[in-house]
C-alpha cells in the first residue's frame with residue numbers, strides 16, 4: 001500500500017529519467033557556469049513538471065497523451081534520404097544539418113560567408129567560446145517554462161551564429177533539423193544561439209522537417225539583435241504529423257534594431273511555439289509574421305509575447321491560421337508596454353479561417369499597458385470564407401471549389417509574401433498549396 | 443437572347459422584385475433606370491446568381507435555357523457577365539492571375555484549350571490599352587487599393603477580356619468623373635456588337651449620353667412601370683422620378 005507521502009507527490013515525468021541517462025555524454029562538462037545552469041534546470045523541470053490544462057498557459061493544449069510516451073533519450077540512427085530532394089535544399093545558403101538532433105557532417109553546404117561565424121554548439125563549448133558563456137541561457141527562462149528547462153538540462157548540440165559588428169551577410173544561414181523514426185519515439189532538444197552584433201545584417205532560416213514517426217523536437221533559440229542591427233529570422237515547421245514540436249524563441253533587441261520573425265507552421269501532431277521578444281532599446285522595429293495550417297487532428301498553439309521596454313518602439317504582429325477537419329488552433333498574444341515605453345506603436349492582428357465545423361480556435365489578445373502615450377491596437381477575427389468574395393470569383397466563371405481554395409490560399413499567402421528571401425517565400429507558398437490540396441491552377 | 447418572365451424575388455422575407463417581364467435580343471442595349479432602392483441591383487444580382495436573393499416566382503431563360511437552374515460560374519461560362527455596383531476586393535490574388543483563371547475556366551467549360559500565362563498576356567494587351575489600366579493595376583490584388591473609378595474600369599476590363607454575350611452593368615457610372623466616364627463608356631461601346639446584348643442599370647441619365655440605349659425601362663418598387671426609347675431617359679432627367687413613382691403608386 002502506498003504511504004500518504006508517495007500519494008501526495010506527483011509522479012515524476014518519464015522524460016526526467018533522461019537526466020541521468022545522458023549525463024555522461026552532455027557537452028560542456030566541466031564548465032562551471034553551464035553545470036550550474038543544467039542543475040538548476042533539472043530542478044526547475046522537476047518543480048514545474050509537464051503542464052496540465054489547469055495551467056493557464058496550457059489550457060487548450062493537453063499533453064496527456066504526450067506525458068505517457070516513453071521517449072528514448074536519443075534516436076536510433078536513421079537515414080533520411082528524402083531530405084536531399086526536399087525543395088528547401090534548393091535554397092542558396094550556408095547550411096548546417098542535424099538529423100534526429102545529431103549533427104550530420106555530410107549535410108552541410110557552402111562556405112561560411114564573410115562576417116559571420118557559424119559553429120556547432122558542442123564545438124563552441126569545447127572551445128570555451130566566451131560568446132556562449134556570456135549569452136547562453138540568459139534569455140530563455142528555464143525557471144518559468146518546463147520545456148526550456150528540459151532543453152537546458154538536456155541539449156546535446158545545436159548551433160551558434162555570430163554575426164560580426166557592421167557585417168552585412170547576404171547569404172542566409174540555414175539550420176536544418178530533420179527528424180524521422182521508424183523505431184521507438186525519441187526526444188531531441190536542439191539549442192541555438194544567434195548573436196547579431198551592432199550594425200550587422202543577416203538572415204537565418206530554421207527548417208524543422210519531419211519524415212515520419214513519433215518524436216519530440218524541443219528547440220530553444222536565443223536571439224540577440226544588437227544596436228542598429230537587422231535580422232530576418234524565418235522558421236519553417238513541417239514536422240511529421242505524429243510528432244510533437246514544442247519550441248521557444250527568446251529575442252532581445254537593442255536600440256534602432258529591426259527583427260523580423262516569420263513563422264510558418266504546417267506540421268506536427270502538436271505544435272507549440274513560445275515566441276518572446278524584449279524590445280530593450282529606443283526606436284526598435286519588430287515584425288512577427290505567422291502562418292499556420294492545421295488538418296486532421298493537428299493542434300497548433302502560438303504564444304507570443306512582446307515587451308516594449310523603451311520609448312519609440314514599433315511592433316507589427318500578424319498571425320493567420322487556417323484550420324480544417326478536426327484541427328485546433330490556439331493564439332495567445334501578449335503585449336506588455338512598460339512604464340518607460342512612451343510613444344510605443346504596437347499593432348497586433350490575428351485571424352483564423354475555420355474551414356470545417358469541427359475545427360476550433362482559441363484566441364486571446366492580452367494587452368498590458370503601463371505607459372500613457374502609446375498606440376496599441378489588436379484585432380482578432382475568426383470566420384469562414386467571405387461569401388461575397390466567393391460569389392465574385394464564381395460570377396467570373398471560376399467554379400466554387402476552385403474559388404474557395406484560391407481564397408483560402410490567398411488568405412495565408414498574404415503573410416508569406418512578407419518573407420524577404422524570395423526562394424523561401426516561393427517554397428513555403430508551394431508547400432501551402434500542397435498542404436491545402438491544390439485545387440486551383442498554379 | 444434573354445427572356446425574363448414574371449420574376450419575383452425576395453430578400454429576408456421582403457419582396458423586392460414583384461413581377462418583372464423583360465425581353466432582350468442580341469445586338470440590343472437596354473437601360474434600366476429607377477430611383478434608389480427600386481430593385482435594380484437586386485435584378486442584376488439575381489441574374490448573376492447571388493444566393494442572398496431568393497427567387498419566389500417566374501423564370502429567366504437565356505437562349506431558351508433555364509438560367510435559374512445554373513450555378514453562377516455556369517452562367518458566366520454561358521456568356522453572362524455582371525459588372526458589379528460595388529466590386530469586391532480579393533486580397534492576396536493578383537488581378538492578372540484571377541482573370542486568367544476565370545478566362546481559362548470559361549474556355550475549359552466550352553471545350554477550348556487553356557491559355558498559358560504568356561499567351562494570355564498577349565491576348566489582354568489591347569484591352570489594357572482600351573481601358574487605360576496601369577501595369578500596377580494588373581499586378582496588384584484584385585481591386586485592392588483601387589480608387590472607385592479604377593474599380594469600375596477594372597470591371598469593364600474583365601468584361602472585355604471574358605467577352606460575354608450578355609453584359610449587365612450595374613451603376614457603372616457611379617463615382618466616375620467625366621473623363622473616367624468617357625473611358626469606361628468607350629470600353630463598353632467597343633464591345634457593342636450584333637451578337638451581344640447589354641443591360642445598363644443606372645440611376646442617372648448621364649451615362650446614357652455615352653452609351654446610347656435602344657430601349658429604356660423604368661423600374662419602380664420592383665416593377666417595370668414604363669418602357670420606351672432613348673427619349674424616355676431624357677424625359678426622366680427633366681421630370682425626375684417623382685411623377686412616375688406616383689403613377690406606380692396609383693397602379694400598385
Ligand SMILES: Nc1ncnc2c1ncn2[C@@H]1O[C@H](COP(=O)(O)OP(=O)(O)O)[C@@H](O)[C@H]1O
Nearest residue numbers: 453454458477478479480481482483484485494
Ligand atoms: N442583401 C440585402 N439584404 C437586405 N435588404 C436588401 C439587400 N439587398 C437589397 N436590399 C433591399 O432591397 C431594396 C432594393 O435594393 P436594390 O436592389 O439595391 O436597389 P437599387 O439598386 O435599385 O438601388 C432596398 O430596399 C434594399 O434595402
Ligand SMILES: [Mg+2]
Nearest residue numbers: 482483527613
Ligand atoms: Mg443599386
